[in-house]
Amino acid sequence: MTRQIAGAVAWRSVRIFIGNPQFIVPAIVFPLFFFIAFAGGLSAIADAPGFDFPAGYTAFQFVFVLLQSAAFGGVFTGFGIARDFESGFARRYLLAARDRRGIVLGYALAALLRALLTWTVLTVVALVAGMQVGGGGVELFGLYGLAVLVNLTATMWAAGVAMRVRSIQGGPLMQFPVFLILFLAPVYVPLALLSGWIHAVASVNPVTALLEAGRGFISGEPVVVALAFSIAIALPLLFALWARSGLKRAEAAG
Amino acid sequence: MSGRLRNQVGQLARRSVLRTLRQPGQIVPALIFPLFLLAVNSGGLKDATNLPGFPTDSYLTFALAVPFMQGALFSVMNAGTDLARDIETGFLNRLALTPLRGAALLSGLLAGAIVLGLVQAVTYLAVGLIAGADLAAGAGGALVIVLLAVSTTVAFGTLGLFAALRTGNGEAVQSLFPVFFVFLFISSMALPLDLIQTQWFHDIASANPVSYLLQAYRSLLIEGWNLGDLALGFAIATTIGAIGMWAAAGALKTRLVRT
Numbered sequence: 030m031t032r033q034i035a036g037a038v039a040w041r042s043v044r045i046f047i048g049n050p051q052f053i054v055p056a057i058v059f060p061l062f063f064f065i066a067f068a069g070g071l072s073a074i075a076d077a078p079g080f081d082f083p084a085g086y087t088a089f090q091f092v093f094v095l096l097q098s099a100a101f102g103g104v105f106t107g108f109g110i111a112r113d114f115e116s117g118f119a120r121r122y123l124l125a126a127r128d129r130r131g132i133v134l135g136y137a138l139a140a141l142l143r144a145l146l147t148w149t150v151l152t153v154v155a156l157v158a159g160m161q162v163g164g165g166g167v168e169l170f171g172l173y174g175l176a177v178l179v180n181l182t183a184t185m186w187a188a189g190v191a192m193r194v195r196s197i198q199g200g201p202l203m204q205f206p207v208f209l210i211l212f213l214a215p216v217y218v219p220l221a222l223l224s225g226w227i228h229a230v231a232s233v234n235p236v237t238a239l240l241e242a243g244r245g246f247i248s249g250e251p252v253v254v255a256l257a258f259s260i261a262i263a264l265p266l267l268f269a270l271w272a273r274s275g276l277k278r279a280e281a282a283g
Numbered sequence: 284m285s286g287r288l289r290n291q292v293g294q295l296a297r298r299s300v301l302r303t304l305r306q307p308g309q310i311v312p313a314l315i316f317p318l319f320l321l322a323v324n325s326g327g328l329k330d331a332t333n334l335p336g337f338p339t340d341s342y343l344t345f346a347l348a349v350p351f352m353q354g355a356l357f358s359v360m361n362a363g364t365d366l367a368r369d370i371e372t373g374f375l376n377r378l379a380l381t382p383l384r385g386a387a388l389l390s391g392l393l394a395g396a397i398v399l400g401l402v403q404a405v406t407y408l409a410v411g412l413i414a415g416a417d418l419a420a421g422a423g424g425a426l427v428i429v430l431l432a433v434s435t436t437v438a439f440g441t442l443g444l445f446a447a448l449r450t451g452n453g454e455a456v457q458s459l460f461p462v463f464f465v466f467l468f469i470s471s472m473a474l475p476l477d478l479i480q481t482q483w484f485h486d487i488a489s490a491n492p493v494s495y496l497l498q499a500y501r502s503l504l505i506e507g508w509n510l511g512d513l514a515l516g517f518a519i520a521t522t523i524g525a526i527g528m529w530a531a532a533g534a535l536k537t538r539l540v541r542t
Contacts, residue, residue: 062464062465062468063468065468065469065484066468066469066472066473068481069481069483069484070468070469070472070473070474070479070481070484070488071328071331071473071474072479072480072481073331073334073474073478073479073480074328074330074331074334074474076334077330077331077333077334078330078333079330080330201312209319212319212320212323213323215327216323216327217324217327217328218327218328218330222330223326223327223329224326224329225326225329226326227322227323227326227327228326
């Protein structure tokens with residue numbers, strides 16, 4: 030039953046996503062702009078003393094943009110949930126679904142499917158742009174596996190907010206913390222080259238481990254894999270509890 | 284300007300300024316978001332100053348030009364969204380029944396953008412200088428930076444007015460934000476033009492007027508008084524403003540005919 034509910038919710042969300050240019054275009058174009066701006070405009074950073082990344086700056090930035098698009102895919106799904114509550118459709122879901130966890134699961138599935146579309150386009154563009162991939166099949170599986178877990182984390186976070194606020198006005202609340210935590214990681218250069226307050230913040234930011242592991246995978250020299258996957262598995266579990274309590278709030282609100 | 288036109292502009296300007304000041308949702312992101320990116324980028328890209336040919340040893344000083352441009356982009360949204368709301372609520376239709384002149388309407392609507400531009404410019408400059416950025420042109424340079432920021436904000440604000448008049452829809456104006464952001468991203472925002480290695484990116488950034496607006500700010504922050512860079516910056520802001528105003532005036536005529 031849960032699977033059927035999840036499938037129905039995911040199907041509707043994906044159809045809305047694919048059928049509306051105002052949703053699908055930004056989802057694909059935004060990550061590409063970031064990729065172009067960072068990998069194209071900042072490639073000279075690779076010449077900075079101490080910058081040593083074997084796969085090159087394009088691959089270095091690709092990992093950030095991949096994880097960023099994973100996170101924002103989840104956040105934008107949260108916008109969809111909020112929109113469904115505003116329009117009253119989500120309440121119909123609540124009335125119709127016997128196991129309401131299936132609703133959240135359906136949204137999560139939709140978020141993953143839309144992210145997969147974005148990643149496909151992003152990967153093709155990156156390869157056409159000459160990105161070097163040092164990692165093998167297993168390592169790339171690890172990289173995209175991290176992206177899936179980041180997507181799930183962001184979806185659970187945004188769903189939790191959306192089901193509490195139940196209005197698209199909660200959008201900044203879903204988006205800004207994700208934006209903040211992503212950009213307080215080593216975005217442009219490796220952690221070792223950061224200094225001052227940003228180094229201190231990035232050192233304790235969990236996204237740093239995810240980025241370092243992802244960059245290790247793409248260059249074929251895996252690092253901090255156990256730490257990254259521990260974080261990447263713990264975060265969605267934690268935020269699933271947050272989403273679950275958000276669902277209870279929405280149920281209580283009627 | 285005749286007394287009557289001045290009165291019309293004054294009334295609408297007052298309304299526009301009050302409306303802007305009463306919307307923290309417009310002011311706060313326009314102040315916080317660019318400063319957050321300034322903090323992150325000046326920390327994260329500090330190593331760029333080690334590249335041979337980088338014009339300064341302080342990335343913060345180099346990056347301080349960017350918030351002024353981001354602030355101007357916010358004015359596209361704010362001016363456009365306010366006018367779109369006037370269209371959606373029917374306020375523009377009511378104005379159309381009065382003897383109000385089109386020039387008064389457009390000029391008055393930009394008053395909110397001017398005030399916001401002023402607040403933004405002073406805030407960005409003050410925060411940047413407190414954080415340790417240089418200002419090679421001194422106190423006079425600070426005044427010119429504020430003047431340039433206000434000119435740029437107004438110039439981009441006219442584009443927001445045009446978008447609002449063309450679409451008549453706040454959501455459509457909001458959706459233009461990423462489009463304008465692309466101009467910022469594909470410019471000399473993060474590195475000077477001569478240090479951008481990727482050829483196609485360098486070519487686009489060189490043709491992008493935003494690169495020269497950034498250079499006008501940077502000339503005051505890094506070099507001192509470079510009249511060529513400043514003249515080019517002001518000329519670009521004036522040209523964008525003139526084109527935007529001309530387009531908005533045309534769109535206003537069309538919309539009033541429809542009304």
